[in-house]
Amino acid sequence: MSGRENLFVLPGHVGFAEYDVPLGIAHEMTGSLQVTQNLPGSINYLIQETAKSYNADFVLIDMSPSINSINQNLFMLSDYFIIPCSPDYFCLMAIDSLCNVFPAWVEWGKRVKESRVYAEAFYPAPSTPPKFLGTISQRYRPRDKNPAKSFQKWIDKINEKVQFKLVPTLRELDMLIDKYDVQEDGSTPDYNLSYISDFNSLIAQSQKHKVAVFALTDEQIEQSGKILETQKRNREDFKKVFLELAEKIIHRTSV
Known part of the structure; x- marks a missing residue:
């Protein structure tokens, strides 16, 4: 990919x-x-x-x-x-x-x-x-x-x-x-x-640019001002959730 x-x-x-x-x-x-x-x-x-x-x-x-x-x-x-x-x-x-x-x-x-x-x-x-x-x-x-x-x-x-x-x-x-x-x-x-x-509009942008939500760049979010800052925080929250979930799956499938 x-x-x-x-x-x-x-x-x-x-x-x-x-x-x-x-x-x-x-x-x-x-x-x-x-x-x-x-x-x-x-x-x-x-x-x-x-x-x-x-x-x-x-x-x-x-x-x-x-x-x-x-x-x-x-x-x-x-x-x-x-x-x-x-x-x-x-x-x-x-x-x-x-x-x-x-x-x-x-x-x-x-x-x-x-x-x-x-x-x-x-x-x-x-x-x-x-x-x-x-x-x-x-x-x-x-x-x-x-x-x-x-x-x-x-x-x-x-x-x-x-x-x-x-x-x-x-x-x-x-x-x-x-x-x-x-x-x-x-x-x-x-x-x-x-x-x-x-994650509302972040999902749409993720699909549009064919990247994961947490991999979206500021430019790909296509927002500005307070909305951009909010979406950036959402992006980082999503990344944290994804990494924690991935670690759980790796751990549980390694038993």
Whole structure:
């Protein structure tokens, strides 16, 4: 990627969605039809070989917010996963949905392991569920560097749902990192990795100039006076949040 010699981007394409139907059929057949045996493992093979060719340390997959065969496949080929959360009612409902979806996906992985046809596939199908790293609270409006009261209400509800419904489900599925499952005092840890507020116009400028928010120059912000000074502070706040989040991810994926 221009200006980031150690960052490589494999862009998505709308045509990739056409792969969902045949992949879904292959998932449902679970190896009973040999002609489909290489479909479930093909995405994993592509990603693994691409990562090897560029000597990549981390591969980050940005999944679409939907429950389909492609996402099931991408999820099961991953080592870890993070759930981004927006402070609203629909996100709260989505946590409930994940509690039903994850067991079904893990059960599919077990069937893949037991399938003789998939065992003989040229592209091995992913079958081991990833570990939960945590959630990220995002897209809220800050007030005094904290979420505004109306947003905090939903953030608290979502965090509670994660703690008392999602985490127990993941524990049963062996999808938690043991080291972070219980605190030294026996309490349940806070699985919220970071709070990322809505940076408004900085996001638009970031997209326009194709750089990270924290890498925007003063000129690229395209403001002046007090607005520029405010945006510069927001830019530095974003950089601090990003670095702290990156350190947490590196630490938790190094256990």
